[in-house]
Structure formats: structure tokens, C-alpha cells
Amino acid sequence: MKMEKDYHYIQEVLSPDFVGKRVKIRGWVYRQRNSKKMAFIVLRDGTETLQCTGKKDQLSEELFNMLCEVKYESSVIIEGNIKEDNRAPNGYEMQIENFTIIQMAETFPIQKDQSDSFLLDYRHLWVRSQKLTHSFRVKAKLLQGAREYFDQQGYVEMTPPIITGSSCEGGSTLFELNYFGKKAFLSQSAQLYLETLIFAHQNVYSLTPSFRAEKSRTNRHLAEYWHLEAEAAFLDLNGIIKFEDGLVCAMIHKVAQDEPKALKALGRDPQDLLNIEGPFDRIHYDEAIDIINKKGVEIPWGEDFGTHHERALTEDLKSPVHVTHFPRKIKAFYMKTLDGKYAEANDLLAPEGYGELIGSSQREEDINVIIDNLKRDGSKIADYEWYLDLRRYGSVQHSGFGMGIERMMRWVCNLDHIRDTIAYPRVMNRNTP
Amino acid sequence: MKMEKDYHYIQEVLSPDFVGKRVKIRGWVYRQRNSKKMAFIVLRDGTETLQCTGKKDQLSEELFNMLCEVKYESSVIIEGNIKEDNRAPNGYEMQIENFTIIQMAETFPIQKDQSDSFLLDYRHLWVRSQKLTHSFRVKAKLLQGAREYFDQQGYVEMTPPIITGSSCEGGSTLFELNYFGKKAFLSQSAQLYLETLIFAHQNVYSLTPSFRAEKSRTNRHLAEYWHLEAEAAFLDLNGIIKFEDGLVCAMIHKVAQDEPKALKALGRDPQDLLNIEGPFDRIHYDEAIDIINKKGVEIPWGEDFGTHHERALTEDLKSPVHVTHFPRKIKAFYMKTLDGKYAEANDLLAPEGYGELIGSSQREEDINVIIDNLKRDGSKIADYEWYLDLRRYGSVQHSGFGMGIERMMRWVCNLDHIRDTIAYPRVMNRNTP
Numbered sequence: 001m002k003m004e005k006d007y008h009y010i011q012e013v014l015s016p017d018f019v020g021k022r023v024k025i026r027g028w029v030y031r032q033r034n035s036k037k038m039a040f041i042v043l044r045d046g047t048e049t050l051q052c053t054g055k056k057d058q059l060s061e062e063l064f065n066m067l068c069e070v071k072y073e074s075s076v077i078i079e080g081n082i083k084e085d086n087r088a089p090n091g092y093e094m095q096i097e098n099f100t101i102i103q104m105a106e107t108f109p110i111q112k113d114q115s116d117s118f119l120l121d122y123r124h125l126w127v128r129s130q131k132l133t134h135s136f137r138v139k140a141k142l143l144q145g146a147r148e149y150f151d152q153q154g155y156v157e158m159t160p161p162i163i164t165g166s167s168c169e170g171g172s173t174l175f176e177l178n179y180f181g182k183k184a185f186l187s188q189s190a191q192l193y194l195e196t197l198i199f200a201h202q203n204v205y206s207l208t209p210s211f212r213a214e215k216s217r218t219n220r221h222l223a224e225y226w227h228l229e230a231e232a233a234f235l236d237l238n239g240i241i242k243f244e245d246g247l248v249c250a251m252i253h254k255v256a257q258d259e260p261k262a263l264k265a266l267g268r269d270p271q272d273l274l275n276i277e278g279p280f281d282r283i284h285y286d287e288a289i290d291i292i293n294k295k296g297v298e299i300p301w302g303e304d305f306g307t308h309h310e311r312a313l314t315e316d317l318k319s320p321v322h323v324t325h326f327p328r329k330i331k332a333f334y335m336k337t338l339d340g341k342y343a344e345a346n347d348l349l350a351p352e353g354y355g356e357l358i359g360s361s362q363r364e365e366d367i368n369v370i371i372d373n374l375k376r377d378g379s380k381i382a383d384y385e386w387y388l389d390l391r392r393y394g395s396v397q398h399s400g401f402g403m404g405i406e407r408m409m410r411w412v413c414n415l416d417h418i419r420d421t422i423a424y425p426r427v428m429n430r431n432t433p
Numbered sequence: 434m435k436m437e438k439d440y441h442y443i444q445e446v447l448s449p450d451f452v453g454k455r456v457k458i459r460g461w462v463y464r465q466r467n468s469k470k471m472a473f474i475v476l477r478d479g480t481e482t483l484q485c486t487g488k489k490d491q492l493s494e495e496l497f498n499m500l501c502e503v504k505y506e507s508s509v510i511i512e513g514n515i516k517e518d519n520r521a522p523n524g525y526e527m528q529i530e531n532f533t534i535i536q537m538a539e540t541f542p543i544q545k546d547q548s549d550s551f552l553l554d555y556r557h558l559w560v561r562s563q564k565l566t567h568s569f570r571v572k573a574k575l576l577q578g579a580r581e582y583f584d585q586q587g588y589v590e591m592t593p594p595i596i597t598g599s600s601c602e603g604g605s606t607l608f609e610l611n612y613f614g615k616k617a618f619l620s621q622s623a624q625l626y627l628e629t630l631i632f633a634h635q636n637v638y639s640l641t642p643s644f645r646a647e648k649s650r651t652n653r654h655l656a657e658y659w660h661l662e663a664e665a666a667f668l669d670l671n672g673i674i675k676f677e678d679g680l681v682c683a684m685i686h687k688v689a690q691d692e693p694k695a696l697k698a699l700g701r702d703p704q705d706l707l708n709i710e711g712p713f714d715r716i717h718y719d720e721a722i723d724i725i726n727k728k729g730v731e732i733p734w735g736e737d738f739g740t741h742h743e744r745a746l747t748e749d750l751k752s753p754v755h756v757t758h759f760p761r762k763i764k765a766f767y768m769k770t771l772d773g774k775y776a777e778a779n780d781l782l783a784p785e786g787y788g789e790l791i792g793s794s795q796r797e798e799d800i801n802v803i804i805d806n807l808k809r810d811g812s813k814i815a816d817y818e819w820y821l822d823l824r825r826y827g828s829v830q831h832s833g834f835g836m837g838i839e840r841m842m843r844w845v846c847n848l849d850h851i852r853d854t855i856a857y858p859r860v861m862n863r864n865t866p
Contacts, residue, residue, distance in 0.1 A: 046636065075829045156569065157576060163864050198479070432819075
């Protein structure tokens with residue numbers, strides 16, 4: 001990335017080639033302090049930050065005063081010489097020779113130690129923080145890594161719908177919408193739509209916002225999140241698990257290679273991600289129940305895992321792990337049944353207690369089994385006729401999964417709260433700014 | 434793309450290397466016909482289609498009968514030898530030696546010459562048509578081409594919110610939502626959110642679904658569409674126009690190179706796209722008004738363009754064209770004013786009468802001008818306080834744009850109706866399946 005014309009990106013000038021050269025950079029005042037003889041400005045331009053130093057005895061009085069008086073987050077242009085400096089965070093600093101204020105900021109409202117609630121009210125300014133900046137850069141690379149892997153494996157990207165007139169899946173957690181005077185809903189998953197597209201493209205994926213009106217205030221739930229989903233024809237549970245292993249490794253290795261600084265700043269050693277390689281371990285649900293109970297966290301056979309169960313199972317792990325073959329009765333109608341008792345399904349759990357990354361299964365091919373499952377759930381068969389058509393016209397073995405990008409982010413970026421994985425988190429009590 | 438194990442993708446075997454080789458392929462019966470001595474099946478597997486021929490005198494009676502009786506869209510496995518055949522659409526055919534039906538389809542409900550309304554009711558099956566298959570493949574490549582260009586130009590991908598509590602922009606065309614008992618809206622544009630992020634990343638972009646509750650039934654409106662938006666700091670109108678030219682060329686050249694067959698099948702010569710190069714012509718609004726009027730389509734100075742005006746201006750063109758400097762009073766509050774009369778804005782119009790591809794502008798930096806514009810529109814200043822903060826804390830020159838992916842698709846794929854650019858089109862009277 002190179003800038004045209006007169007200016008340089010900070011990222012460009014952090015190089016031995018630029019030492020001793022005079023350059024012009026521009027951006028925002030991230031830090032400012034001064035003594036009687038020196039003024040220090042840390043400039044942020046979106047590619048990096050650079051410490052810039054102005055000496056009183058080398059600058060005009062007017063210029064030195066401007067450096068001392070400029071406010072945080074003002075937009076400025078700085079011209080000067082690049083020097084190596086081992087004390088500077090990135091090994092370089094700039095000796096200021098000229099300084100222009102584009103816009104002098106008002107006093108920045110965000111100071112140290114402000115409450116979460118205050119920072120969420122000022123989210124439009126707080127997105128400038130280093131923590132969120134690093135987080136979003138990692139996210140962009142995770143998505144890029146995922147798309148590269150899908151492309152390499154012959155998956156075609158689709159754009160499935162968000163608004164849907166039918167309430168297939170999860171009634172109570174659907175957001176309801178006024179659609180030209182009629183009731184409609186926001187999608188929780190593109191899965192059923194993606195399934196229709198494997199008959200034309202064999203392997204498909206999509207990245208869409210998904211919506212869950214869950215009344216939970218936890219550090220791992222969002223009402224609006226980004227959902228990476230895929231469906232593949234002629235693939236069984238074993239095949240889709242292998243694909244997931246490849247995808248997760250491609251994503252975390254991409255980030256470790258391309259954003260090591262951001263990861264380190266967030267407290268995640270990129271080398272730890274590079275050390276993770278597939279295939280990930282697989283634990284049968286029955287075995288997982290034993291392990292969790294032995295850890296002293298009680299759970300009877302037949303129950304789905306909660307946060308504390310997942311944590312008990314994964315807190316000591318370094319790599320993700322699959323839990324396979326959950327009891328049929330706690331899983332969705334579209335999952336394939338094994339021996340009448342289990343679902344051909346797997347959850348991929350993050351290590352270190354971060355919880356579920358992927359929910360996945362082989363899909364049921366037999367229309368009669370699906371109808372039985374829907375009846376068991378008390379669902380209206382008529383709502384699913386279009387979906388049942390997929391089993392009437394060329395049904396094949398197939399499998400698919402969904403990954404919550406922000407859950408993945410929480411693990412990869414070592415973030416305590418999921419709100420730090422997304423610019424404008426939507427939760428129960430907040431949908432502004 | 435290579436398949437593991439025993440099977441090949443059709444795309445793989447369409448090669449001189451496979452001539453005379455026995456392979457196994459699988460997929461869906463796209464066409465079937467037979468004479469007394471021969472049976473023909475066109476197999477579709479998501480990568481390509483292949484004509485397969487079975488001769489009665491070379492097959493068992495049971496097998497030949499199966500070939501004659503298999504129904505459209507059944508899922509099957511075919512084994513046989515690859516031959517060169519100049520009469521076959523892609524130059525190859527398969528001599529069938531073995532044939533297995535995975536699932537015999539019921540009689541496929543879609544026959545020739547069915548109504549648009551019927552095909553929309555059966556959209557979950559109609560997505561298997563060659564027209565839609567080619568269209569979605571082109572779409573995937575257009576998006577890939579766009580992302581590669583953004584990446585190369587140093588733009589960071591963001592995930593802005595869809596649900597928003599404030600009704601900034603276009604009140605009457607907003608979809609209203611029940612958000613945990615409170616009123617909220619579906620986003621029409623990520624622009625204001627992306628603007629907040631340039632202060633941290635300088636150049637950002639996003640691809641999100643956008644929603645417009647427009648009560649129009651035309652061949653170019655969708656209630657839900659995919660919106661590619663970008664914002665860049667330190668960029669003026671000229672700079673953003675140059676960026677748009679580069680982006681559009683990157684997208685159409687990518688598609689022309691990677692999906693020439695799909696484009697040809699849709700009636701678009703890939704060479705025509707390769708011939709298009711930037712910079713695209715720029716026409717001042719005043720000049721455009723003259724041209725349109727001279728064409729006999731009346732439009733007074735000061736009015737925004739409708740479909741017929743855009744068509745008059747572009748129907749004879751081979752390349753997209755920018756119309757710049759629309760009258761200030763018909764443009765949005767955030768656009769920069771020139772000479773009190775014009776907006777520093779441009780629309781990029783497709784050639785051949787396909788209409789607007791991109792809406793774009795330099796953004797107003799001055800908080801007082803924005804407040805005046807909001808007052809002029811009768812907007813509530815309090816709703817925009819967070820946006821105004823961006824001009825209080827480090828305001829800089831910046832510009833941005835939004836591209837409607839499905840509008841772009843309509844032009845690139847030479848499609849009459851925008852519904853063929855998306856799997857499950859959402860329009861005024863339809864949100865199922």
C-alpha cells in the first residue's frame with residue numbers, strides 16, 4: 001500500500017530506507033505531552049502510530065506552542081525527519097520540523113477509567129481506541145483467511161435472504177418485522193436457503209448478519225452477529241469435520257501471519273495460533289459427559305451444554321475440540337439420526353473455555369424422518385413444504401455448519417467481552433448509536 | 434479444485450488428459466431423452482454439465498431401462514469413458530458404462546414456459562436453472578474482484594450494524610422492527626458508521642444487506658439488496674471518482690477472466706467487459722440536463738434523474754459514465770457544497786441504459802454547514818449528535834460511496850430483471866420462500 005502525492009503512511013516510513021529522510025504524515029493526535037524543552041506527539045493515521053518529537057530550541061516559538069497546545073484527536077499534518085530510536089515502541093520516531101493543525105478538536109470526552117456504559121454511549125469515538133482498532137483489523141483478516149480457504153476448496157459465495165416470511169427455526173428468539181403491512185422475521189440462519197443451492201453449485205457458503213432476540217446479558221451473546229455458513233453435497237459428518245479443521249486453521253494462521261502486532265497488543269501470542277494444527281481431537285458426547293462430571297461440574301446424560309460445561313471441558317486445552325454425536329432429542333429436525341439415539345452432529349469448541357465456535361451436522365436426507373422430527377417438535381409441516389422439496393427432487397447426502405464470527409474473534413483475540421469484537425454491538429438494552 | 438476419493442468433478446474431466454479414461458461422476462439429471470437404441474443424460478454437478486450417452490447394445494437391459502426412466506433432477510452416479518465430441522456443447526461427452534440412482538426424483542414441477550409468479554413460488558427449485566446458476570457464479574466473482582481491489586488499496590473490511598435505534602436517513606422507506614419491545618429500524622446504509630471508522634483505519638469498506646421499504650414494482654428495485662460501501666479519509670471528490678473507476682474495472686475484469694462461459698451464456702461478451710477501461714467520462718449535471726433534453730426527454734434544471742433520464746443519457750454508451758455536481762438542494766445533508774449551488778457528488782451510471790451503479794460524494798467537513806442542512810431537511814439535530822462529533826474531534830476531508838451489487842449485476846450479466854441477480858428476491862409482495 002503506497003500513498004499518492006506528497007504524503008506517506010506511517011506504516012511505510014517505519015523502515016530503515018526512510019531513516020534520515022524528511023517526510024510528511026497526517027492523521028490524529030493520539031497522545032500529547034510536553035516538558036519545558038520538548039513536545040511529544042503520538043500520531044495515529046490508521047496504518048500505525050508514530051512518536052513525533054519537537055525540540056523548543058529547533059522550532060519557532062509559535063510552532064512549539066502549537067505542539068504544546070494541540071488537543072487529543074485533533075487532525076494534523078506533521079513534517080520531519082525519521083530517526084531510529086530503540087526506546088520508541090516501534091523502533092522509529094520523527095523529529096518534527098513543521099506542524100499544521102487541520103482541525104483543532106474540542107476537549108475529547110473520553111478520559112481514562114470511564115465506565116462501560118459511558119464508552120458504549122460514545123462508541124462512535126471509542127472505536128478509535130487501540131483495542132478496538134486491533135480487534136477489527138484481526139476480524140478483517142480472519143474473514144479474508146476464511147474466504148481464501150472456501151475459494152481454494154471450490155465453494156461458491158452466495159447472498160441468502162435476511163428477511164423471511166416464514167418462521168422456520170427458533171420462534172421465540174426471532175425479531176419480528178413490519179413488511180409492507182405483513183409480519184416477517186429476521187433470519188437466524190441461512191442454512192435452509194444454502195441447502196437449496198447445493199443442487200446448483202454443490203458447495204456453497206455465505207457471510208451474513210444473523211439475529212437472535214435472546215434476552216440474555218452475557219459476555220458472549222449479541223442480538224446481531226456475523227454468521228459464516230456453508231453447505232456441501234456428497235459430504236458426511238466426517239467430511240464436514242475435516243473441512244472445519246482446515247477452515248479454522250486457515251483463518252487463525254492467516255491472522256497470525258498478517259496481523260501479529262495487533263494480536264500481541266490484544267494479548268494473544270501469534271505463535272500459539274501458528275502452533276495449532278488439525279485434525280482437532282474429537283470427543284463423543286457420552287465421553288464428554290463423563291469428563292465434565294469428573295471435573296466436578298454435574299450434568300446428566302441427555303442435556304445440552306451450558307457455558308460452564310463447555311468451560312470445564314476446554315479450559316485446559318490449547319487447541320479446539322469437536323464434541324460429536326449429541327443426543328438426537330436435543331438437536332434440530334434437519335440433523336441426521338444415528339442408531340435412533342444420536343445426531344450426526346458436532347460442535348467445535350474453542351480452547352481456554354471460550355465456548356462454541358461452530359455448530360455443524362450431516363443433514364437428514366430422508367423426507368419421512370424429517371417430517372417425523374418436525375411433528376415431534378410441534379412444527380407446522382406446511383411451513384416446510386419448500387424445504388421438503390429438496391428431499392423429493394434429487395436428495396443427496398450433505399452436511400453443513402455455521403460459525404459465529406464474533407465467538408471466533410473472542411477466542412482468537414483473547415477478549416473477555418464479545419462487544420469488543422464488533423464496532424456497534426447490539427444487545428438487549430442497546431441499539432444506538 | 435480436486436475431489437478426493439473415487440469421484441471427479443465434471444469441470445476436471447473436461448480436458449484432453451481425461452480422453453479415453455474411465456471416471457465416476459455424480460450430480461443431478463438436468464436433461465434426459467432417449468431413442469430406441471440410445472439414451473442421453475445431461476448431468477449437472479455444480480461445476481459444469483456433461484452429456485452422457487448410453488447405447489442399448491452395450492448395456493444390460495436393466496441398466497438401459499434405468500437410463501430411459503430416470504426422472505429430471507434425480508441424483509445419480511454415472512461411470513464411463515470420456516470422449517472428445519465436437520457436437521457436444523463443451524467438446525466432450527461420456528460413454529455410459531454404469532449408472533446408479535441415488536434418489537429417484539418425483540416429477541419435477543417446473544416445466545417449460547411457466548409464469549414468473551410460479552417460478553418465484555418454486556424459487557427453491559428454480560435456483561437450479563442455468564440462468565440463475567450462471568448469475569450467482571458471476572456475483573461471487575464480482576465480490577471477489579471487489580475485495581481484492583479494496584485489499585490492494587489498503588481498505589480494511591468492517592462489519593457495521595444492520596439494526597439501528599435511530600432513524601437517520603430516509604424515514605418513509607425504513608423497515609420498522611420490534612427490538613425487545615422498542616422501535617428500531619433496518620439500515621439503509623452503513624455510511625454514517627463507516628465514517629466513524631476512518632479516524633481509526635483511514636480507509637474502510639463493508640458489504641452488508643441494506644433495506645428499503647419502497648413501494649415500487651419495477652425491474653430494478655429490491656427491498657433487500659447487498660450494499661458495498663466505502664469511506665476514505667483525506668480524499669476529495671476527484672480522488673473517490675478515480676477509486677471508483679479502478680474498483681469497477683477490477684470487478685468486471687475479474688469476472689470476464691474467471692467466468693467467461695457464464696457471461697456468454699447470459700448474453701454478455703466477456704471481451705466487451707475487458708475492453709472497458711478507466712478513467713470513465715465525467716459529465717457535469719448541467720451538461721447532462723442539456724443532453725437529456727436534446728434527446729427529447731424533458732427534464733428541468735434542478736430535478737433528480739429518473740429511470741428514463743438515465744436511459745436517455747446512457748443507452749448509446751459502451752462504458753459507465755459519471756454525472757457530477759448535482760444541485761445541492763436535491764442531495765443529502767452530509768454532502769459537501771460547492772459554490773452554494775452544487776453538491777460535490779457523483780453518480781456512476783452503467784452504459785446501455787442500466788442506470789445507477791454507484792452514488793458517491795465528498796462529505797461535508799464543517800459542522801455548521803451540516804447543522805444548517807439538517808435544519809433545512811427538518812431533521813432533529815439531537816438524533817445526529819453522535820455523527821456531528823466526527824466534525825468536533827479531528828474532522829478531515831473525506832469521501833465515500835455506495836454500490837448496489839444487484840444493480841451492478843444487472844448490467845454485467847445483461848439481465849432484464851433485477852430478481853435474477855439474487856437467490857431469494859425480496860420485493861413488495863413477496864418474502865417467501
